[in-house]
Amino acid sequence: MINAVGRDIPEEILKITGKEPFMGIHHFDGSVYKKDGPYTKCVINSEGSKMVDSIRDCLVKCGIRDGMTLGFHHHFREGDYVVNMVMEEIHNMGIKDITICASSLGKAHDKLVEYIEDGTITGIQSSGVRGKIGRAISEGKLKGLAIMRSHGGRVRAIETGEVRIDIAFIGAPTCDDYGNCRGIGGKSDCGVLSYSMVDADYADKVVAITDCLVPFPNFPAHISMTKVDYVVVVDEIGNPEKIATGAAKPTTDMRKLMMADYCTEFVVNTPYFKDGFSYQTGVGGASIASTISLAKIMKERNVRMRFGVGGLTKPMCDLLENGQVDALLDTQDFDLDAVESVINPKHFRISAGEYADPFNKGAVVNKLDFVILAALEVDVNFNCNVVVGSDGMITGAQGGHPDTAAGAKCTIVITPLLQGRIPAVCTDVTTVTTPGESIDVVITDYGIAINPNRQDLIQCMKDVDLPFKTIEELRDIAYSITGKPEKVQFDDKVVGIIESRDGTVMDVVRKIKEFQFTGE
């Protein structure tokens, strides 16, 4: 069946998953549903401790068995040890058929490929996967379907009961013996625990894993004891050097600086750039550079930001320090400056649900004026791909891309026109992850294209001195340099689905096939 972004979703996949094809970003606006709820153990005794000696004991107490779904968060990013140490125990116990429902997975989890190959893990649900897991899925090694869903989409899937997490594991930089967790105060600080909040609310069993046990009460708790079943202490929950590094040096790459300047020039010429505007940006060199150049113009023109959202980095926290923004709303911290900023009373921790869930009574993304995003590919319909590489291999993550794009009044995608020798602007993206209807502007090093659906933006840029082009012109320039790329060759087998944030099917990912030359 052809969905609203023109992708053919096999009937069989709709049947297996019970899902509908994507019907537009606002299709479910105003619809009503009843939330799911977890089993909860009543703790009325005064024994006073939830400590368990080991992860293995914890798994036993939680009743681990074949076929369970386990929840993990990715606040430790590429420094995470938690997923691997839990899965190693499960593997040693001979448990099979586990589904991992993580907010994201990366190269830190390459080891899981062994468990995919031996059937310990048969399902993966994640914002995306990088590294060897992505390759394993693309090569068809995962028994079940991989489901790639956005940060907001994950909360929705859990709240609606589409996904039931049997046991959630929360890596906690600090925790007390009764399960009050915080993202700061330990040796492996990640700042916030936003992605795991829905796990704590909805999983049947919740386990806190920490390498820094602190006396009760570890307050103010980021995850409350009222939701935690067990606490385990391990030597290390992660590698601090890879969890939150020093702030990235602002880029000196002229290409990125140029795109950042285009972006800032565009932003300040929209009607949304006024006192009290809101803004979110990512961690790429151009995004960070655009925050820095925007801060300069805000100062010059005496314009204040009401709130900034993130995925936070130093330049956003600098805005708070310099009094240029009233509040930061934080779901994840990418550098030590952002982690340290968490203690600022105007730096607010929010849950992934508050951030981006489309199925609650209103998330922060809906209040965004601007979001600055990146993409692996953008097509002439402004559809974006942030998950599947142009070689057909799963290699990225949706993160909050579709959530913020859908919510923001002005969604800007910055990408160099060529990613190496691959055109980033193309006729058809390999896989649609964010629908074109939510993308307003594409900024490249060769020019800027405004979505024709946004005639209002086209009008207000009429006299602005920026290199405007149509998206087709950008594609044609890219193809004139690289040649028209041949389509990636896939097998018929579907190995994963790109789930829209509302739970419908945006696209499918097929098994990769070795390239065969078809021409003379």
Added chain:
Amino acid sequence: MNPNKKRLRRTMMFLNAQKPGLIKDPYIYKPDSIMLDLEDAVAENQKDAARFSLYHALQEIDYRGCERVVRINGLDTPYWKEDIRCAVAGGCDAIRIPKTERPEDIKAVEAEIQIAEEDFGIPQGRTLIMAAIESARGVVKALDVCEASDRLFGIALSGGDYTKDLQTYITGTGVELMGARQNLIIAARAAKIQCFDTVYTDLNDMEGFRRDVETIHLMGFDGKSIINPRQIPIVHDIFTPAQKNIIFAEKVVMEIEDKREKGIGVFIVDGKMIDIAFYDGAKRTIELAKASGVYKGGL
């Protein structure tokens, strides 16, 4: 005369001809010229690989109006003749000669270019020459060098080698370059060709770079050699004429053209006495204004 001889050259960006990532699309930064280097940037045992990459870049890449200059290896090396053949066959716009000290150097290169143009079916005279002056002797002989060939569009100071020859070093103040800069600009202007300043290598000191460009702009240089695209907007900004100068230049050009038809040689514009000698300068101001995107008039 080759019409490109007097084209606008505010910025000439050095790029290692061997690096595909660098040479694939430098035009997006809008330098007036790029200088594809076969000399110092390329290791001794990579000269042939660099020529291969250079040839294909010149043949395949649309540099979108950006002038393509090729820096060949020195005339004291075994490489320079093959460098010229490769660059001319590829269709480069100009050859840059390093370490030029004598008019004979220009003549030797000119002869090789001529042969290459014949061999590869390139129109005679299409390939221009520029000469880098990198020694005290070169500075002293500058005028002779400037007048050595019709193909020569300009000379450039190469500060690194020059200061070594002078037994000093690059200070960042420009004091060590004062004599050479003055000499070269005077020689170039005497020969009615262009003159370009040396690179500024401290990329962490953009303020110092700006001061340096302001100085050479006031001295009369046509442009500056660039080693990083971040330097380009600064040079272009400094070389952008002021609005009042553009308006005056526009009047001068229009009045000269008008009065010429009427047979009037000398006249007054905005209270200043103007004659034909002002024409080239005024045209250059308009050209600079156009290149800088600040000219809205109809000339």
